[in-house]
Amino acid sequence: MLSDRALLQALAELKGNPEQAAAVVEKGHCVVLAGPGSGKTKTLTTAMARALIEDIPDPRGVACITYNNDCAIELETRLARLGITPGDRAFIGTVHSFALSQVIGPYARCVPIGLPPDFKVASKSQMKAAVETAYQNSIGSYGNPHDRWKFASEKRLRDVDRTRPEWRGHNPELADFIEAYEVELRRQGLIDFDDMPLIAYRMIKANGWIRNALCARFPVLFVDEYQDLGHALHELVLLLCFGGGIRLFAVGDTDQSIYAFAGANPELLESLTRRPDVRIIRLRFNYRSGAKIIRASLGALGEERDYRGIDGAPDGDLSFWPVPYGHDNQADTIAGTIIPKLVEQGFELGTIAVLYRAAWLGDKVAAALKEAGIPFVRTDTNALVKRSSRLARFVEECARWITGGWRNAEPPYARMLSQALTLVYGRHASEREEQELSAQLMGFLNASLATVETTHVWLQRFSRELVTPWRKIARNSEQEWDVCAEMIANTDPARDLDLPLAHFAGRVEGSGRVNLSTLHSAKGREFDAVIMYGVNASDFPSARDQQTPASLREARRLFYVGVTRPKKHLSLVFQEHHHSPWVFELYQRSQQN
Ligand SMILES: Nc1ncnc2c1ncn2[C@@H]1O[C@H](COP(=O)(O)OP(=O)(O)OP(=O)(O)O)[C@@H](O)[C@H]1O
Numbered sequence: 001m002l003s004d005r006a007l008l009q010a011l012a013e014l015k016g017n018p019e020q021a022a023a024v025v026e027k028g029h030c031v032v033l034a035g036p037g038s039g040k041t042k043t044l045t046t047a048m049a050r051a052l053i054e055d056i057p058d059p060r061g062v063a064c065i066t067y068n069n070d071c072a073i074e075l076e077t078r079l080a081r082l083g084i085t086p087g088d089r090a091f092i093g094t095v096h097s098f099a100l101s102q103v104i105g106p107y108a109r110c111v112p113i114g115l116p117p118d119f120k121v122a123s124k125s126q127m128k129a130a131v132e133t134a135y136q137n138s139i140g141s142y143g144n145p146h147d148r149w150k151f152a153s154e155k156r157l158r159d160v161d162r163t164r165p166e167w168r169g170h171n172p173e174l175a176d177f178i179e180a181y182e183v184e185l186r187r188q189g190l191i192d193f194d195d196m197p198l199i200a201y202r203m204i205k206a207n208g209w210i211r212n213a214l215c216a217r218f219p220v221l222f223v224d225e226y227q228d229l230g231h232a233l234h235e236l237v238l239l240l241c242f243g244g245g246i247r248l249f250a251v252g253d254t255d256q257s258i259y260a261f262a263g264a265n266p267e268l269l270e271s272l273t274r275r276p277d278v279r280i281i282r283l284r285f286n287y288r289s290g291a292k293i294i295r296a297s298l299g300a301l302g303e304e305r306d307y308r309g310i311d312g313a314p315d316g317d318l319s320f321w322p323v324p325y326g327h328d329n330q331a332d333t334i335a336g337t338i339i340p341k342l343v344e345q346g347f348e349l350g351t352i353a354v355l356y357r358a359a360w361l362g363d364k365v366a367a368a369l370k371e372a373g374i375p376f377v378r379t380d381t382n383a384l385v386k387r388s389s390r391l392a393r394f395v396e397e398c399a400r401w402i403t404g405g406w407r408n409a410e411p412p413y414a415r416m417l418s419q420a421l422t423l424v425y426g427r428h429a430s431e432r433e434e435q436e437l438s439a440q441l442m443g444f445l446n447a448s449l450a451t452v453e454t455t456h457v458w459l460q461r462f463s464r465e466l467v468t469p470w471r472k473i474a475r476n477s478e479q480e481w482d483v484c485a486e487m488i489a490n491t492d493p494a495r496d497l498d499l500p501l502a503h504f505a506g507r508v509e510g511s512g513r514v515n516l517s518t519l520h521s522a523k524g525r526e527f528d529a530v531i532m533y534g535v536n537a538s539d540f541p542s543a544r545d546q547q548t549p550a551s552l553r554e555a556r557r558l559f560y561v562g563v564t565r566p567k568k569h570l571s572l573v574f575q576e577h578h579h580s581p582w583v584f585e586l587y588q589r590s591q592q593n
Pocket residue numbers: 013014015017020034035036037038039040041042043253256287288523524525564
């Protein structure tokens with residue numbers, strides 16, 4: 001339930017910051033630009049609650065779009081504290097899910113776009129086969145279709161409006177290849193993920209009435225992490241907000257743009273700031289980190305910004321750890337020396353994070369922590385529970401409930417049922433569907449209450465008793481059901497990967513689990529202490545980063561994202577005499593005022 005009291009409290013918290021307070025009550029298009037820890041997300045969630053309570057009469061609502069499922073789940077958690085749950089009045093999700101559930105799903109059957117009513121989302125192997133057929137049909141039999149597709153898919157993400165001259169202008173052959181690929185998918189009644197916002201864009205552009213219907217439903221569009229959203233979202237924003245009457249409230253930070261490989265371009269956010277019809281609000285305070293860490297972060301970025309800490313906040317601490325030899329020794333130092341030292345200083349394990357560039361480095365840290373008996377939880381692509389997967393998170397919630405959570409409703413059953421309904425039916429389920437799903441879920445949970453099963457065996461039962469029947473009736477074409485099978489494989493007892501169910505559920509004795517995360521997955525999160533692992537000369541920047549000025553800048557921004565996550569302590573671990581040049585710049589800047 002939307003709560004006036006929670007809103008009043010949130011508004012009161014922003015009172016001391018005039019820029020945040022102004023943004024929250026702005027009635028026109030508004031873009032909040034600000035650095036890390038400045039309260040962008042807090043401002044956005046408060047503005048959203050205010051709009052729902054004060055500006056928009058029921059049954060109209062708001063849509064809130066963010067980069068990935070991970071960010072969407074984080075936003076949902078924050079909005080839940082203000083009493084906002086996803087439902088009829090608030091859409092919260094990715095641009096893909098907005099396109100699918102709010103545009104293609106409801107309106108595709110009313111307009112001629114060549115999609116059958118029972119279209120499906122293509123699997124990776126179907127996409128691969130379609131690329132090969134399309135290449136044959138459009139280009140020929142020489143060369144490697146997949147090498148060429150890399151360029152084609154970049155173009156597909158970039159040139160959203162195909163009526164513009166650049167679509168065929170620069171490279172008509174690539175345009176033919178893309179069109180042949182889409183024809184091949186449609187022939188099989190399929191769409192892929194990149195299709196979703198593109199199809200939605202075309203539908204809205206060609207049908208003013210769809211734009212009006214969206215405007216009636218969602219008079220305000222909120223966008224979080226704008227810098228990470230690519231051309232498709234930007235074009236949708238131009239169409240809906242600057243040509244369609246929807247009010248825009250966007251937040252972002254071009255310094256934290258780290259998804260160029262997925263089509264992100266910080267220039268799109270910049271371009272909004274040049275519009276005369278948008279109010280730009282800049283936030284200057286960093287509520288997260290101490291002044292010394294803020295100074296170090298500017299050294300990490302290699303540019304000056306007018307960001308300051310809060311008066312009276314502790315300075316924060318930096319420590320540098322040169323380790324003889326490579327990654328293995330550095331991981332051992334983290335497990336054997338750095339974490340014990342932080343614990344001695346009073347940091348709880350659950351407030352410490354180890355950050356690194358790639359999941360294979362996470363394997364090394366995980367092995368060292370396991371050896372040292374330090375509990376940890378991973379949030380990278382090799383994690384047992386993929387943060388970006390709603391199904392994986394739901395499985396974890398179920399494990400938490402049966403291993404003790406049922407006693408104090410943590411998590412509450414109602415939330416789990418609502419997650420299950422979204423997994424299976426997307427946004428809308430009938431009363432009968434809800435009752436049947438609840439009976440299945442409750443039956444499974446009750447039967448699991450006194451279980452002595454290990455995680456692997458319990459997951460197998462979860463798959464048999466819930467995933468298999470749900471998959472058959474699912475209407476939610478975004479759902480990746482295979483995640484459960486991956487989790488079963490990743491707990492294989494034959495490879496010594498199985499673990500007690502309570503451990504899987506995060507119920508460990510003591511002060512929690514150390515967080516292991518890639519820098520990309522650490523975006524938007526904060527920890528008391530952060531250990532940056534493998535900050536070697538050859539990794540920050542890597543040879544690949546140095547290929548173009550743009551990739552070098554992006555690597556530096558990634559480093560900056562990591563350095564801006566700690567509240568109180570930052571440790572940098574690198575090979576002795578072989579540290580990243582950015583470590584030196586960071587150190588020097590931290591010493592200045
Ligand atoms: N006005 C405020 N008063 C007190 N604390 C605040 C205020 N605004 C934000 N904070 C706190 O500052 C921290 C950072 O806020 P938030 O996560 O919203 O920042 P952000 O700008 O989205 O960060 P990032 O870009 O690094 O993800 C949070 O702990 C938040 O509660």
